[in-house]
Amino acid sequence: MVWRNNKMEDLKKLQDDLWDYAETGFKEYKSAEAMCKYLEKKGFEVNRGICNMDTAFDAVYGSGKPVIAILAEYDALDGMSQEADVAEYKPLKDSTTGQGCGHHLLGVGAINAFLELKKIIDEENLEATIKLVGCPAEEAGSGKTYLARDGYFDDVDIALTWHPSNISSVSTGSHQACIQCYFRFKGVSSHAAGSPELGRSALDAVELTNIGVNYLREHIRSDERIHYAITNTGGHAPNVVQAEAEVRYFVRSSTGPRVKKLYERVCNVARGAALMNDTELEIIFDEGLVDIVPNFTLEKVFRDSFIKLGVPKYTEEERAYAKKFKDTYDVDVLLNQTYENVKDVKKLKKNIIESELNDYFVDKDHSDVCYMGSSDVGDVSWVVPTAQINVNCFSYGASGHSWQWVAQGKSSISFKGAIHAGIIIADTARTLIKNPNLIEKAKEELKERLGDQEYECLIPKDVLPHVY
Ligand SMILES: [Zn+2]
Structure with missing residues (x-):
């Protein structure tokens, strides 16, 4: 299997632990602690409880400019309890929560990006500061919004992140x-x-x-x-x-x-x-x-890395596993979904029919369109150029906030996705560090897109992070 070395075994265990904890927004005590401990074990100094949030943290490595932030998430959803690896709806008896959006993978992938990037910085003797930012409460609570509001990103030049998906692509467009x-x-x-x-x-x-x-x-x-x-x-x-x-x-x-x-x-x-x-x-x-401000400059760098490094490869065993989950969906329904900005929809539909899971890079056109759904990545994107990728972690058919995503959240397929996301983020950051003109260009683009609009946080200054 792919993770037969120490780092990989530890990361797989972290993935499984975060899946088991499945803690909801601002209650991710065990999850945040497990991630902090993992980073400390790797020799990093960790700051816990940043910006008035007990479950927010960061680890910083390197020195000087540029400063690149890698955003991690780990919160779960209520109403998403589900047994692992079972291809039918089967909630756990002792829990109501589950990793319905794959944020445990997001956390593990972000940590891998941080580790890979540290390695690159050391090996190539690059000057840069990298920050792994543990952002709680994405689903409800908006940890990143407080970080953006309270000036956490003031010294950051670029923010990069990813989200587990059922296709591998560069994320584009805005969100609500x-x-x-x-x-x-x-x-x-x-x-x-x-x-x-x-x-x-x-x-x-x-x-x-x-x-x-x-x-x-x-x-x-x-x-x-x-x-x-x-x-x-x-x-x-x-x-x-x-x-x-x-x-x-x-x-x-x-x-x-x-x-x-x-x-x-x-x-x-x-x-x-x-x-x-x-x-x-x-x-x-x-x-x-707030809404997400896309950044085509960064999207292009991500795209180049994706094309260079490809997508995860799957074994026959993994394909058989994915098929069980794909079969819980009607393929006609899947084919009739809208695949926004996909350059070659025909190729994607052919892959949906012929394969159990997405196994190639789905190229997209850049887009400014606002898509349905929201993320607190939006607040970050208003204060610092930000971009994200999607990496396949599941079978075809599965969509976010479904029992199928929870059930597949401990699989080797999802682990491969998280690890691969980390590798692509690290490679993208490397390109940016080596080409400061790209960072300037991304900053110019953000400036142009905002025009005379100022970032206005929707959470008033006197409201502290909370759970009602
Ligand atoms: Zn999510």
């Missing part, structure tokens, strides 16, 4: 800005049959909010998204009028100013619901993150 909040309603409890006239249902207010927002959907931009989850139903007794209830909202739009306006409209719906049924509303602003 997002505001997350809670609407907490207070009503009056009473006997639902005996004295309903005395009650005021907080749960009704939640439902009225959701209904109002579902009507609002028809009158918003097509690049906007609104999602909710009821976080407190006010109890499980239908014969008690619910005195309290709460719903959590994610509001997304293509830019910071736009998402602020849409958020205000959603808040008005909640205010209207409270007015309608005589309940009290508390709006709890949780967090916000």
